[in-house]
Amino acid sequence: MAEWNRKPGFDLSGKTALVVGFSNPSGRAIAYALAEAGADVAAASATMDGDEVMEAKRAAKDAEKLGRHQVSQGWDVTLPRNVQVSFKQLVKDFGQPDILVFNADLPLAKPIGSITDSEFDRVQQTNQSGAFYATRTFLRELPEGTPGRIIYNVSLLGERGIPNMSAYATAKSGVIGLMHAVSQEAGARGVTANAISSGWMDWTPGRGPDGPGENLLLRFIPMRRFGKGEDLSALTVLLSSDAGGYLNGQVFHVDGGVGQHL
Secondary structure, three states: OOOOOOOOOOOOOOOEEEEEOOOOHHHHHHHHHHHHOOOEEEEEEOOOOHHHHHHHHHHHHHHHHOOOOEEEEEOOOOOHHHHHHHHHHHHHHOOOOOEEEEOOOOOOOOOHHHOOHHHHHHHHHHHHHHHHHHHHHHHHHOOOOOOEEEEEEEEHHHOOOOOOOHHHHHHHHHHHHHHHHHHHHHHHHOEEEEEEEEOOEOOOOOOOOOOHHHOHHHHHOOOOOOEOHHHHHHHHHHHHOHHHOOOOOOEEEEOOOHHHOO
C-alpha cells in the first residue's frame, strides 16, 4: 500500500508503539495503522498461546513491509515479573516505546452461578491485571519529560450490563477505572490515557450470522453490521498522535451506535 499523505500532528514518524494483545484481529489492524502513520512497532502477545504469539509476529512483519523497524515478543501479562523483564529487554533491543496500546482480550460468557473461581481469576488476570502491570512498567520506564500515550481497548460491556457477562464486565470496567486514574496521575508528565470501547465485532463469540435478515442482533445495531479491527485503527492513530495530545481520560465508543440502545 502506498504511504498516505500524513497531516502535521498525525505523523508518528520517530515514535515507537508497543501493541500488547493479538487474540483478536484488532491487534494486527492497529499495529498496521500505527506503522502506516510512521511509527516503529513492537508487537507482544498477551498470552503464550501459540496462535496469538504467531499473530504478533505477523503484525510485526506487516510493519516491516511498510519500512518500519519492528520486533515481536511472547508475553504472559498475568505475570508481573514477565511483563517487567520482557519490557526491559524490549527497551534494550529495540528502544523505548512512547505509545502503549493494551489490546488483551479474554471474554467469558456464562451465568454468574456457573463461573468457577479459576475462570473468574483468569478473566481478571488477563484483562484487568495485565493492563495494570503493562501500564505500571510503561510509566516506570518512560523517561521523565518524555510525552507518552496509553490506549486501552475495552468493551461496551464494561459500561452496560447484559446477562451472562459478569466476569468479563467486571474486568473491562476495571480497566476503564484504571484509565481514569492514570489519566490524572500521569497527565502532568505529558502522558495521556484513553480507552476505546467497542461493541459487537466480527470476532465476538456467539454473534450469529452476518446478515441482518437472519440475525436479530444486527437489526439492533444502527449500522447493521458488526465492527471490524480497522474500525478501531484511525482513532488509535489519533489518540497516539500529537494532534490528540489534549484528549485525556476519555472513553470513546466505536460500536455502530448500539450503545444508545443499552
